[in-house]
Amino acid sequence: MAEGQKPTINDVARLSGVSKKTVSRVINKSPLLNASTREKVESVIAELGYVPNPQARALALRRNFLIGLIHDNPNAQMVLGVQEGILDTIRDTEFALVVHPVNRYSPTLHDDIRRFIEQQRLYGVMLLPPLSERDDLADLCRDLGCTVVRMGSARLDEDAHLVASNDRQAVREAVGWLAELGHSRIGFVAGPEGFRSANEREQGFLEGLAGAGLSPDPAIMARGTYRFESGKAAGEKLLAADIPPTAVFSSNDEMAAGILHAARERGLNVPDDLSIIGFDDTATAAHIWPPLTTVRWPIRAMAKTAAAKLIRPASAASEPSFFLSDLIRRASAVPRSAA
Amino acid sequence: MAEGQKPTINDVARLSGVSKKTVSRVINKSPLLNASTREKVESVIAELGYVPNPQARALALRRNFLIGLIHDNPNAQMVLGVQEGILDTIRDTEFALVVHPVNRYSPTLHDDIRRFIEQQRLYGVMLLPPLSERDDLADLCRDLGCTVVRMGSARLDEDAHLVASNDRQAVREAVGWLAELGHSRIGFVAGPEGFRSANEREQGFLEGLAGAGLSPDPAIMARGTYRFESGKAAGEKLLAADIPPTAVFSSNDEMAAGILHAARERGLNVPDDLSIIGFDDTATAAHIWPPLTTVRWPIRAMAKTAAAKLIRPASAASEPSFFLSDLIRRASAVPRSAA
DNA sequence: GCGTTGGGTGACACCGGTGTCCAGACGATC
DNA sequence: GATCGTCTGGACACCGGTGTCACCCAACGC
Numbered sequence: 001m002a003e004g005q006k007p008t009i010n011d012v013a014r015l016s017g018v019s020k021k022t023v024s025r026v027i028n029k030s031p032l033l034n035a036s037t038r039e040k041v042e043s044v045i046a047e048l049g050y051v052p053n054p055q056a057r058a059l060a061l062r063r064n065f066l067i068g069l070i071h072d073n074p075n076a077q078m079v080l081g082v083q084e085g086i087l088d089t090i091r092d093t094e095f096a097l098v099v100h101p102v103n104r105y106s107p108t109l110h111d112d113i114r115r116f117i118e119q120q121r122l123y124g125v126m127l128l129p130p131l132s133e134r135d136d137l138a139d140l141c142r143d144l145g146c147t148v149v150r151m152g153s154a155r156l157d158e159d160a161h162l163v164a165s166n167d168r169q170a171v172r173e174a175v176g177w178l179a180e181l182g183h184s185r186i187g188f189v190a191g192p193e194g195f196r197s198a199n200e201r202e203q204g205f206l207e208g209l210a211g212a213g214l215s216p217d218p219a220i221m222a223r224g225t226y227r228f229e230s231g232k233a234a235g236e237k238l239l240a241a242d243i244p245p246t247a248v249f250s251s252n253d254e255m256a257a258g259i260l261h262a263a264r265e266r267g268l269n270v271p272d273d274l275s276i277i278g279f280d281d282t283a284t285a286a287h288i289w290p291p292l293t294t295v296r297w298p299i300r301a302m303a304k305t306a307a308a309k310l311i312r313p314a315s316a317a318s319e320p321s322f323f324l325s326d327l328i329r330r331a332s333a334v335p336r337s338a339a
Numbered sequence: 340m341a342e343g344q345k346p347t348i349n350d351v352a353r354l355s356g357v358s359k360k361t362v363s364r365v366i367n368k369s370p371l372l373n374a375s376t377r378e379k380v381e382s383v384i385a386e387l388g389y390v391p392n393p394q395a396r397a398l399a400l401r402r403n404f405l406i407g408l409i410h411d412n413p414n415a416q417m418v419l420g421v422q423e424g425i426l427d428t429i430r431d432t433e434f435a436l437v438v439h440p441v442n443r444y445s446p447t448l449h450d451d452i453r454r455f456i457e458q459q460r461l462y463g464v465m466l467l468p469p470l471s472e473r474d475d476l477a478d479l480c481r482d483l484g485c486t487v488v489r490m491g492s493a494r495l496d497e498d499a500h501l502v503a504s505n506d507r508q509a510v511r512e513a514v515g516w517l518a519e520l521g522h523s524r525i526g527f528v529a530g531p532e533g534f535r536s537a538n539e540r541e542q543g544f545l546e547g548l549a550g551a552g553l554s555p556d557p558a559i560m561a562r563g564t565y566r567f568e569s570g571k572a573a574g575e576k577l578l579a580a581d582i583p584p585t586a587v588f589s590s591n592d593e594m595a596a597g598i599l600h601a602a603r604e605r606g607l608n609v610p611d612d613l614s615i616i617g618f619d620d621t622a623t624a625a626h627i628w629p630p631l632t633t634v635r636w637p638i639r640a641m642a643k644t645a646a647a648k649l650i651r652p653a654s655a656a657s658e659p660s661f662f663l664s665d666l667i668r669r670a671s672a673v674p675r676s677a678a
Numbered sequence: 679g680c681g682t683t684g685g686g687t688g689a690c691a692c693c694g695g696t697g698t699c700c701a702g703a704c705g706a707t708c
Numbered sequence: 709g710a711t712c713g714t715c716t717g718g719a720c721a722c723c724g725g726t727g728t729c730a731c732c733c734a735a736c737g738c
Contacts, residue, residue, distance in 0.1 A: 006457075006484075008723090008724055008725085009725060010724075010725095018687080018688085019688045019689075020688090020724085020725075021688060021689085021726080022686090022687060022688075023725095024725070024726060024727095025686095025687085027725095028726085032684095032685060032686060032687095033685095033686070033687090034685090034686060034687090037686080037687085051457040051458060053398070053460060053724055053725065054458060054459060054460060054725095055394045055397040055398045055403055055460065055724080055725090056394075056398050056693090056723070056724035056725040056726090057724080057725055057726080058394040058693095058725090059392070059394045059398055059692095059693050059695085059723090059724080059725070059726090060692080060693055060724080060725045060726040061693085061725085061727095062726095064394055066435075066437075073419060073423075076415040076416040076418070076419040076622070077415040079415070079419055080412060080415040080418055080419065080440075083440060084412075084440050087438075087439070087440055094458060096405075096437045096455075096458075097437060097438055097439075098405075098436060098437050098438075099422055099426075099436055099437075099438050100426070100435075101419075101422060101423050101426055116435075118345075118390040119393060119433060119435075120393060120435050121393060145345075228625065228626055254626065257627075258626075260628065261626075261628060264628055282622075283415070283621075283622075284622060284623045284626050284627075286567065287567055287593065287596035287597075287623050287627060288623075288626060288627050288628065289599065289600060289603055289627065289628060347693090347694055347695085348694060348695060349694075357717075357718085358717065358718045358719075359694085359695075359696090359718090360696080360697090360717075360718065360719085360720095361716085361717055361718075362695095363695070363696060363697095364716095366695095367696085371715065371716065371717090372716075372717085373716065373717085376716080376717080391694080391695070392693085392694055392695065393695095394693090394694080395693070395694035395695040395696090396694080396695055396696080397695090397723095398693090398694080398695070398696090398722095398723050398725085399694080399695045399696040399697085399722080399723055400695085400696065400723085401696095401723065
């Protein structure tokens with residue numbers, strides 16, 4: 001180690017008595033190569049521990065092998081799950097994952113993203129919700145010469161560039177489950193306006209109610225911001241209704257935890273007095289008391305597919321780009337009490 | 340946009356009627372340049388929207404501008420906090436952050452890290468606990484020509500390459516706080532053996548007890564894995580002791596949540612019957628019931644400094660590399676009940 | 679035996695920057 | 709007016725790969 005410079009293609013060429021071009025052919029697995037030449041070169045490569053310089057390769061090929069992940073931290077576990085999913089795909093390839101958290105409220109958001117992509121000459125980028133819902137950002141990335149994959153909770157785009165989960169159906173099932181448990185007065189806490197996911201979940205809720213022959217009551221519906229505090233406030237509103245709900249569906253887990261706090265402060269027992277279902281299956285969901293029934297979407301698998309669509313557009317275009325979420329049944333949703 | 344190729348240094352040189360070298364001098368803010376020449380070139384750069392190709396630069400300079408973050412997901416929020424801290428430093432520089440989650444139990448861990456660094460020709464890497472505690476990994480990265488910064492909870496290394504938080508002191512204070520609240524029977528759940536952080540926190544616990552004039556009792560001490568389930572098991576053990584504790588310090592929040600579950604299942608009320616303090620201040624800590632008193636360490640600030648040490652070793656060597664954690668007082672630790 | 683074919687290989691330019699070194703302009707000095 | 713030093717800026721090679729194209733030579737058909 002540490003004998004200074006790393007070996008280059010020239011060193012390999014010299015030591016194996018062939019031209020650099022031939023070494024290049026070996027590296028790139030060119031088919032028109034004599035087997036004995038290949039073996040000779042490969043043995044020299046192994047001996048030297050030669051690894052091609054990616055920067056030189058990128059320069060010569062006029063394309064590089066960096067894929068960017070642009071997100072606005074919707075939730076730490078999701079972001080990390082996505083990173084792991086992407087790594088599942090690019091491990092053992094020459095690609096690397098470059099992350100770039102941004103602030104979606106920043107007035108310089110466009111410039112920020114533009115600089116990131118231009119400066120690193122990214123090959124492709126992946127957008128996470130809620131950023132992925134914005135067509136202007138996707139267009140910006142494409143104009144800059146990147147292929148784009150958007151993860152989201154609804155079809156937004158042509159299949160080849162989108163990976164989605166079916167939030168709407170998942171919520172419909174969750175609400176159906178509450179109805180099965182005997183609940184007929186089911187509250188709802190929506191996500192923030194303007195979020196595709198929020199809208200999808202709301203539609204799912206309404207469809208679920210309808211499917212159970214119930215009708216929505218604005219008195220036990222509220223809108224939150226996906227944050228804990230907003231969930232708590234929403235819970236307070238719902239529980240103060242003339243006829244409070246016996247069950248609530250919350251559009252994400254954080255807000256569900258807030259509702260739980262609101263219920264506790266009112267002296268209610270969860271789940272006996274109030275069943276709660278959340279969405280996302282974050283770590284918190286399993287660790288609060290009672291453990292939260294929630295919807296889990298397959299983030300890592302989605303991200304893995306998304307990355308495949310990015311780096312192997314041809315072969316991955318045919319892969320399914322629609323993922324189904326599961327209802328994880330835990331202790332926070334129980335049959336409606338006899339009372 | 341999209342007129343195909345991006346402008347290169349040659350385009351800029353041609354249009355401004357100077358040589359590429361002069362353009363290069365403008366980009367690199369060389370001082371021996373006539374002001375009028377500089378302005379002329381700068382205006383052409385602006386007009387063309389020219390951005391230097393980082394791969395070509397990296398090739399010519401024989402160094403590149405990628406810094407790697409290697410971690411084994413100790414906890415999603417921490418990893419994301421670190422990423423944001425690093426970005427705080429490298430935003431507006433030419434550096435980019437490449438992430439590489441690994442599995443520390445993988446038999447190919449060394450090869451995996453080696454390939455990552457060699458293939459991307461990383462400039463520097465940052466190691467997160469528990470990986471950062473392993474000298475073999477730090478040595479591996481250094482042998483591969485990277486500068487290394489390790490984040491951890493104890494001094495491990497020369498200052499220039501280490502950023503640490505003082506876990507021991509923080510735990511000492513937390514235990515002192517429990518003693519102040521009147522608790523004299525304080526349980527402890529340690530982290531897994533072989534973890535520096537676990538050891539530091541245990542020492543802090545013992546010192547805290549000693550400081551309050553108390554002595555440790557093995558019957559109300561247990562070891563966990565930093566995972567929720569292990570915390571629950573540890574809690575069950577502690578609460579089954581002949582004389583159960585009235586307060587417990589848990590070496591992280593996840594295990595604290597587990598202890599809370601164990602207490603609940605025994606019909607105990609937290610905090611009235613049992614006070615609990617955790618460590619890390621994860622999102623969960625604030626969202627469980629009751630909100631968890633816990634130790635928060637300044638992850639983002641630490642990561643920011645760590646990144647500065649990586650890319651500006653000279654000027655950042657003098658920055659402090661030791662960060663203090665805070666005790667966040669919430670509802671899970673209260674004065675010992677009169678009972 | 680000779681021309682043709684085509685697989686295997688190398689010479690060379692090029693990708694887009696930077697380092698080195700040298701040349702020309704210009705003012706100061708003698 | 710000649711010499712010198714300083715200041716600017718350019719020519720050229722080089723970083724480590726890849727694309728293009730020409731070349732060599734064995735195998736083949738006639």
